[in-house]
Amino acid sequence: MNVPLSHVLVVAALLFAVGGLCAACRRNVLMILVGVEFMLTAASTAFVGGALAHGNLDGQAAVILVMGLAAAEAALGLALLVHARRGGGTTDIDGYRRLSGE
Amino acid sequence: MAAVLTDLAPHLALAVGGLAALGTAWLPRAAARSLTPVVAALFALLPGLWAVWTGGEASGMTRFFAGLLSVITLAVTGLLARFADRRGFAGDALYGLVLWSALGMLLLAESTDWIMLLLGLELASLCLYALVAARTDDGLGAEAALKYFLPGAVGLAVMTFGVSLVYAASGSLDIADSLAAGGPLVAAGLALALVGLGFKLSLAPVHLWTPDVYQGAPAPVAAFLSTGSKAAVAAALLHLCAEAPPETMDVLAPALVAVAALTMAVGNLGALLQKSVKRMLAFSSIGQMGYLAMAALAVNDGGGEAALYYLAAYALMDLGAFGAVGALSGDGPDRDAIESYRGLGYVYPWRCGALCACLLSLAGLPPTAGFMGKFLVFGAALRAGYVGLAVFGILMAVVGIFYALRLVATLYMRQSVEALPVLPAPTGPAAAAVLWAVSAGVLALGLFPGPLLAAIASIVGE
Numbered sequence: 001m002n003v004p005l006s007h008v009l010v011v012a013a014l015l016f017a018v019g020g021l022c023a024a025c026r027r028n029v030l031m032i033l034v035g036v037e038f039m040l041t042a043a044s045t046a047f048v049g050g051a052l053a054h055g056n057l058d059g060q061a062a063v064i065l066v067m068g069l070a071a072a073e074a075a076l077g078l079a080l081l082v083h084a085r086r087g088g089g090t091t092d093i094d095g096y097r098r099l100s101g102e
Numbered sequence: 103m104a105a106v107l108t109d110l111a112p113h114l115a116l117a118v119g120g121l122a123a124l125g126t127a128w129l130p131r132a133a134a135r136s137l138t139p140v141v142a143a144l145f146a147l148l149p150g151l152w153a154v155w156t157g158g159e160a161s162g163m164t165r166f167f168a169g170l171l172s173v174i175t176l177a178v179t180g181l182l183a184r185f186a187d188r189r190g191f192a193g194d195a196l197y198g199l200v201l202w203s204a205l206g207m208l209l210l211a212e213s214t215d216w217i218m219l220l221l222g223l224e225l226a227s228l229c230l231y232a233l234v235a236a237r238t239d240d241g242l243g244a245e246a247a248l249k250y251f252l253p254g255a256v257g258l259a260v261m262t263f264g265v266s267l268v269y270a271a272s273g274s275l276d277i278a279d280s281l282a283a284g285g286p287l288v289a290a291g292l293a294l295a296l297v298g299l300g301f302k303l304s305l306a307p308v309h310l311w312t313p314d315v316y317q318g319a320p321a322p323v324a325a326f327l328s329t330g331s332k333a334a335v336a337a338a339l340l341h342l343c344a345e346a347p348p349e350t351m352d353v354l355a356p357a358l359v360a361v362a363a364l365t366m367a368v369g370n371l372g373a374l375l376q377k378s379v380k381r382m383l384a385f386s387s388i389g390q391m392g393y394l395a396m397a398a399l400a401v402n403d404g405g406g407e408a409a410l411y412y413l414a415a416y417a418l419m420d421l422g423a424f425g426a427v428g429a430l431s432g433d434g435p436d437r438d439a440i441e442s443y444r445g446l447g448y449v450y451p452w453r454c455g456a457l458c459a460c461l462l463s464l465a466g467l468p469p470t471a472g473f474m475g476k477f478l479v480f481g482a483a484l485r486a487g488y489v490g491l492a493v494f495g496i497l498m499a500v501v502g503i504f505y506a507l508r509l510v511a512t513l514y515m516r517q518s519v520e521a522l523p524v525l526p527a528p529t530g531p532a533a534a535a536v537l538w539a540v541s542a543g544v545l546a547l548g549l550f551p552g553p554l555l556a557a558i559a560s561i562v563g564e
Contacts, residue, residue, distance in 0.1 A: 009270060009287075016263050023256050032252055039259035046266035054273030059266075062217055062275065066262060069224050073258070076228055077251055080235060084244040093252070096245045099314040101381055 008049030016042035029091050040070045112149030112168040116205035119145025123197040139183040142197035146175035162561030167211035174330045175204040177536045181322035181425045184530025191237045203229035207334035216265045216275045230327050234319040246318025253311040261298025267291030281345045289350045302335045306364035309388050316384035321428030321436050328387045329417040343398045365392030366498040373505040378438045397479045400486030408478035410558045415471035422460035422540035429453045432524035447513035454513050456537040463544045465506035471547035
């Protein structure tokens with residue numbers, strides 16, 4: 001039983017919207033990172049759906065690379081956050097106001 | 103096997119160069135201090151030599167960007183050498199990250215495959231996030247890195263989703279094949295991919311991170327991210343616009359026209375209002391990217407050649423401008439307030455002369471490279487029929503002359519020269535050589551654009 005591609009894409013689009021809203025509306029750096037992970041997962045879903053619909057493995061390979069990419073990005077992002085917090089910052093993105101042109 | 107090695111020589115040089123830079127940490131501390139930049143510079147030089155002499159079977163675009171990125175990396179290494187050493191953030195990792203970032207930029211610029219595009223962009227960006235925060239004793243660097251990372255991560259996620267849509271619709275990860283398939287889903291995916299590129303290129307509605315990041319990053323690093331990463335992302339933008347089928351471009355062109363116009367307006371008007379030199383240069387680079395988006399629209403009417411010339415010219419002038427800001431800075435934070443540049447032109451004529459040449463070029467005044475670049479870009483836009491956009495761009499370029507002249511005038515103001523707040527630190531021979539070379543290049547490209555244009559024409563004609 002194959003799920004039609006359009007259904008997969010609708011789910012992916014919904015995931016992407018959830019992630020995008022989370023990244024755009026939350027002020028906490030960790031929640032923004034979670035939103036970004038959602039968006040990348042949406043892309044992975046669409047890749048897998050496409051690979052199934054077209055019967056080639058490029059999409060599956062892409063998912064593995066996207067996973068690696070997401071992991072590297074999360075690792076660096078968290079490292080930057082730890083570094084910034086050690087320098088007196090917060091996890092709240094509105095707490096970073098030293099660079100604002102004033 | 104041998105053919106593969108010649109084709110991949112620049113990539114290998116940059117990848118191995120990064121490892122070699124890290125390897126110098128084995129040496130005694132004093133030896134490593136002076137040797138690491140030299141090793142990095144040697145490996146950064148290799149792609150340029152490859153582009154000029156051998157080139158293998160590689161495409162013209164690969165050779166052009168291998169050469170351009172080699173020049174940029176070499177210049178940044180030179181600017182960083184004494185700068186980072188005096189301020190205590192020099193080290194093997196710094197140069198390794200510069201070289202690997204250049205590798206990512208090269209992969210991104212030459213990519214014909216969506217996955218390589220994503221990986222190249224990510225490799226370049228991840229290294230740059232870390233480089234922005236390289237000066238660990240400075241809280242501004244950490245804040246700038248976070249402010250660079252978050253929009254960058256969102257932009258990359260948007261782009262990845264766009265690529266996945268293109269793939270789901272066409273079943274191919276090859277950029278040319280998948281875009282040729284056409285259809286609404288491919289157009290939507292391409293639009294999302296362009297939004298992602300827009301984040302990295304700081305096109306107007308998604309440019310807000312740029313001034314903060316340039317202000318917080320150490321000046322040579324700001325030079326790197328405003329030239330190298332912009333050049334590579336712009337190459338990808340040109341490639342996508344050139345490969346997109348006409349019916350898709352018809353849908354996307356109005357949005358791109360609006361984005362280009364808004365970017366020019368925001369960049370040039372925003373630069374007028376700044377009190378900080380690095381923020382002003384950031385807004386100026388936003389404005390320059392607006393001209394580049396205009397060239398991307400006209401990519402099939404000679405906009406491609408114009409854009410490549412413009413990228414080379416822009417790389418030289420931004421390297422010079424940020425490099426001079428770094429050379430005029432004291433050991434503490436970078437010299438940033440426009441007020442603190444007052445009268446410096448009389449005390450440090452050479453460094454300020456380089457800054458002036460690059461500012462006049464950014465403003466697009468003859469006889470500099472910036473003038474020729476703008477001339478070519480506007481010519482291409484007019485040929486492609488974007489008359490309104492070109493006229494608007496010329497108006498904005500006239501506005502842009504004012505902010506550049508304001509800083510030039512400040513440099514040569516007589517008053518209160520004695521009240522210099524901080525003395526510039528010594529620049530070192532490498533940075534001085536880079537400033538000389540870049541200023542000479544800005545003038546040479548403006549006075550004798552022929553050789554570079556001929557080279558670009560032969561590359562695009564291939």
